[in-house]
Amino acid sequence: MEKTNLIKLEKKLLGAQKAYEKILIKIKKYPDYGIGEEDNVQEIEEFEESLGLRKNIEKALKEVGRAIRQIKKGKYGICLSCKKEINPKRLEIYPSATLCVACKSERARRKPWLRFPWRG
Numbered sequence: 001m002e003k004t005n006l007i008k009l010e011k012k013l014l015g016a017q018k019a020y021e022k023i024l025i026k027i028k029k030y031p032d033y034g035i036g037e038e039d040n041v042q043e044i045e046e047f048e049e050s051l052g053l054r055k056n057i058e059k060a061l062k063e064v065g066r067a068i069r070q071i072k073k074g075k076y077g078i079c080l081s082c083k084k085e086i087n088p089k090r091l092e093i094y095p096s097a098t099l100c101v102a103c104k105s106e107r108a109r110r111k112p113w114l115r116f117p118w119r120g
């Protein structure tokens with residue numbers, strides 16, 4: 001991959017990392033929904049929603065961090081599974097992608113529960 005593209009992507013990833021961290025701080029600020037004596041269904045639903053959101057963001061944050069480390073190591077854009085180069089167009093859309101399209105769809109076929117749109 002060209003160096004100018006890499007720099008652009010690294011900036012994008014760092015920006016995403018910051019944004020995710022901000023959201024996480026926000027979520028962590030309101031951990032107490034006060035679920036107690038009165039069963040407030042809506043509160044419970046909101047609580048569960050925020051837990052799910054937090055998990056997803058933590059996962060995304062991990063992936064972004066990994067991509068940044070790969071850039072620093074000069075190994076960015078290499079598929080973790082088949083060690084081939086990941087299509088740069090794919091990386092533009094999913095900068096934190098760690099698998100090429102072929103390996104990704106192979107994995108999704110075997111493990112359908114991993115098929116989430118936010119995981120490149």
Ligand SMILES: [Zn+2]
Nearest residue numbers: 079082100103
């Ligand atoms: Zn691959």
